[in-house]
Structures are given as structure tokens and as C-alpha cells.
Amino acid sequence: MHAFKYHRASSANEAASIVARNGEARFLAGGQSLVQMMKLRFVSPSDLVDLGSIKDLAGIKADGSGVTIGAMTRHAEVAGSAEVRKAIPALAALAGTIGDRQVRNMGTLGGAIAHADPAADYPAAVLGLGATIHTNKRKIAADDFFKGMMETALQPGELITSVSFPVPKRAAYMKFKNQASRFAIVGVFVADTAGGVRVAVTGAGPCVFRSKELEAALSKSFTAQAAAGVKVSDKGLNKDLHASPEYRAHLITVMAKRAVQSIA
Amino acid sequence: MGVKVSMTVNGKKLSSDVEERTLLVTLIREHLRLTGTHVGCDTAQCGACTVHMNGNAVKSCSMLAMQAEGADILTIEGVAAPDGTLHPMQAAFKENHGLQCGFCTPGMVMNAIDFAKRHPVAGEQEVREGLEGNLCRCTGYHNIVKSIVAGSKAMAAGK
Ligand SMILES: Cc1cc2nc3c(=O)[nH]c(=O)nc-3n(C[C@H](O)[C@H](O)[C@H](O)COP(=O)(O)OP(=O)(O)OC[C@H]3O[C@@H](n4cnc5c(N)ncnc54)[C@H](O)[C@@H]3O)c2cc1C
Ligand code: FES
Ligand code: FES
Secondary structure, X not given: OOOOEEEEOOOHHXXXXXXXXXXXXXXXXXXXXXXXXXXXXXXXXXXXXEOOOOHHHOOEEEOOOEEEEEOOXXXXXXXXXXXXXXXXXXXXXXXXXXXXXXXXXXXXXXXHHHHOOOOOOHHHHHHHOOOEEEEOOOEEEHHHHEEEOOEEOOOOOOOEEEEEEEOOOEEEEEEEEOOOOOXXXXXXXXXXXXXXXXXXXXXXXXXXXXXXXXXXXXXXXXXXXXXXXXXOOOOOOOOOOOOOHHHHHHHHHHHHHHHHHHHO | OOEXXXXXXXXXXXXXXXXXXXXXXXXXXXXXXXXXXXXXXXXXXXXXXXXXXXXXXXXXXXXXXXXXXXXXEEOHHHOOOOOOOOOHHHHHHHHOOOOOOOOOHHHHHHHHHHHHHHOXXXXXXXXXXXXXXXXXXXXXXXXXXXXXXXXXXXXXXXX
């Protein structure tokens, strides 16, 4: 990888101001995506600002209505958290399926959603639950956060500090995984929330999206049968060596059906 | 350019002057000459480079040495007792013929020890899932799984 300047930030403000001063600078969270991208020279930041020592960016707080998770909280902590398991079991379960043990010990929630890989798992939970992303500047609703292939609403130098997930009535995540990387070929997060049924799909398109067809069907009848009856369009879905758009469209229905089956 | 990085490796405190871009595995293998930690893929797939950072298994090819500043690092060289007695997980690999060429073995053992601490009575299926981050090109995994089931039991009994 190309040389860069390393900074260790001790507060969110300090981290944001170093990045603001250096146009080509990036935040470093777990490094599970960024270090590989730098080794491959896909990206060559001038400066890296390590968030690892900022204590108040990591941690989990839960109350009756929601769970707030710090941006630097590792996947393994979310998967193993008794509080998350109790409040939103589907979220803890999702975190436990990301990559492998070693990746989960390093990778973070903030890094995962800032990176916004089209096949990443967390975006499905963030959008499916209608979470709120807190940054050093503002709050962003999940519906406004994911903009396209590895594109988010974050402005240059904007730092995610935490994500708040409202507790749903019930929710489940089903993923048809790539056997080698465990990334989602298709992942579907179904949530029955106070504001209605939300269905978020990852892995299938350039970025996570809500399936209006499935939401409409499940709002009428929250049953596996209702999900199974929905034919999802393959228009705009991803095509790669793992699956064709047609197959991905089919998998969306199947994963939604299985998700509902597990909680209906 | 250069930075100073300090950490504890296998119980010994050390400081080293490194380039910012130095990976943890490079520090371990090339600066400290602890070559038991292997590099198989260099792309976070194979787990041959697995070490423990503060007790958690991590892939040392996929993080900067600077990310381990102040941390407690354990490599395969630090696993056996000072008198050479094998760790129960190493002994289980030996007993169950859990290796052939041995290239993947240091990473397998490091991941297995972290796994066993959290799953003391793991069955075969759990072990297979726990091994998702490690690849072996020789054994077909069967004896590795047997080793880890036995090693987990031995570790739990030794506590
Ligand atoms: C072998 C392997 C398998 C994997 N499998 C899966 C999988 O099955 N499912 C899945 O979802 N993911 C998977 N991942 C990706 C993994 O979850 C990463 O941890 C995650 O995508 C990035 O998180 P990180 O903390 O490592 O971020 P980094 O790699 O450190 O950073 C990623 C990007 O986010 C930016 N960033 C980081 N933190 C912040 C912040 N707080 N605010 C703003 N920007 C920030 C960085 O500047 C960088 O651009 C896998 C990775 C590997 C190596
Ligand atoms: S060398 Fe690190 S995972 Fe393969
Ligand atoms: S024993 Fe040869 S790679 Fe595993």
C-alpha cells in the first residue's frame, strides 16, 4: 500500500477536524475493508485517522424503546450482547453472521455502514428497522442514508458516532450467503414495526433498498404465504458469477418467506 | 516517515520504530522474527495469520501494527508453556493428526483457542462454523474438527 500519515484521535471532534484539514484523509475503524482496499491500491489516502482510542464511540445502550450502538462497537460485541439479544434478537443474530470470528472481532458498525458494500449485512438492519444514524453534525434517517453503490449521505469528513435502532414488534433477517466470504448474495430483513411493516433487501441491488411489493403484501397479511406470493422484479438487480438478476429476484421472495416463517 | 509502536507480545513488552503502513503481521514476522504466524492469502480470507489481540482472534494481515498500540498480542510461539509443554489445543492437534503440511496450523490453533474459550462444550457443527475464517488445503478439515472438539474439552477440564 502507498505511504500515508497516521493519526490517533482521542475524541470525535479531533478526528473530524483532522479529516477536515486533509482532503485525502480517511477515518480508520476496524480496517477490515479499508486496509484491504489500500493494499489493493483501490484507495490511497494521504492520512489515516484511527478511531480506535476514542472511548465514547464504542458501547451499547438499551432502554425499552431502542438500542443505541456506538460506531466503533465491534460486530462480535453486538452479536454477544445480552441487551441487544433481548431487545432486538434479529440484530444480534445478524451481527453474528458477518464474515468470520476474526472479522467480527475487528469490524465495526460505523465502518460497515460508512463503507456501504452492496452485499453488507448491517445496512439491511439499519434500513429494515428504520434506524437513525448520528454523526458529529446531524441525525440522518436510514431512509435518507444509503444512496447507491458504496455511496451514502455522509459528507466528506462527516463522522458516524452511533446508530439508534427502535425496538420492533418482531423482526428477522435471512441471508443466502456467499459460502466463501459470508457476504449476502441476497439478505432480507423483515420488521413489523409501530410504523408498519418494513422489508429491506441487501446483496441484490447496487445498494440496500426497501421492497414495496413485499411490504404491501405483508402489511395485509403477515404470513409466510403472503411473502411467498410476491413476485419481485429483477430489473436493476446485480449480475455476477454468484447469481443472475432472475435468481436474485427469486431469492428475495424466498428469504422474505423464511424470515416471516421464523417469527409469524 | 515513521512512528513508534508499543505493545506486549507473548508477555514481553516492546517498542518498535515502524513505517505507518506496516501491517501487524509484518511487524511480527519481519521485525520480531516470530515466523510461526503465516501469511497465506494476504487478503483476509485464509486465517493463517491469526493471532490474539487482547484475547480475541484477529487476522494480522488485515490490520496495521498501529492498531495494536498498547495491546496484548499472543502468537503461536507464546502458546506452549515455558518448559515446552504443549498447550492442550496443540496437544489435541498432535493427538488427532489435525495437520498435514502444517501451513494453516498456527492460525487454526489460535482461532481454536479463542473459539474454545467461548464454546467449552462445542459439538462438531459448531466447530465447523467457528472455523469459517480459516482455510486448510490439505486435511479436508475432518481431523482439524476432531482436534478442536478434543482440545476444547481438554481446555475446559484444565480450568
Ligand atoms: C473476509 C471478510 C469477510 C467479510 N464478510 C462480511 C459479511 O459477511 N457481511 C458484511 O456485512 N461484511 C463483511 N465484511 C466486511 C466487514 O464487516 C467490515 O468490518 C466492514 O465492512 C467495515 O468495517 P470496519 O470497521 O472494518 O471499517 P474500515 O475498514 O476501517 O473502514 C471502512 C470505511 O468506512 C469509513 N469509516 C469507518 N468508520 C467510520 C465512521 N465512524 N464514520 C464515518 N466513516 C467511517 C472508513 O473511512 C472507510 O472508508 C467482511 C470482511 C472480510 C475481510
Ligand atoms: S494471510 Fe491473513 S487471512 Fe490469509
Ligand atoms: S495442513 Fe496443509 S494447509 Fe492445512
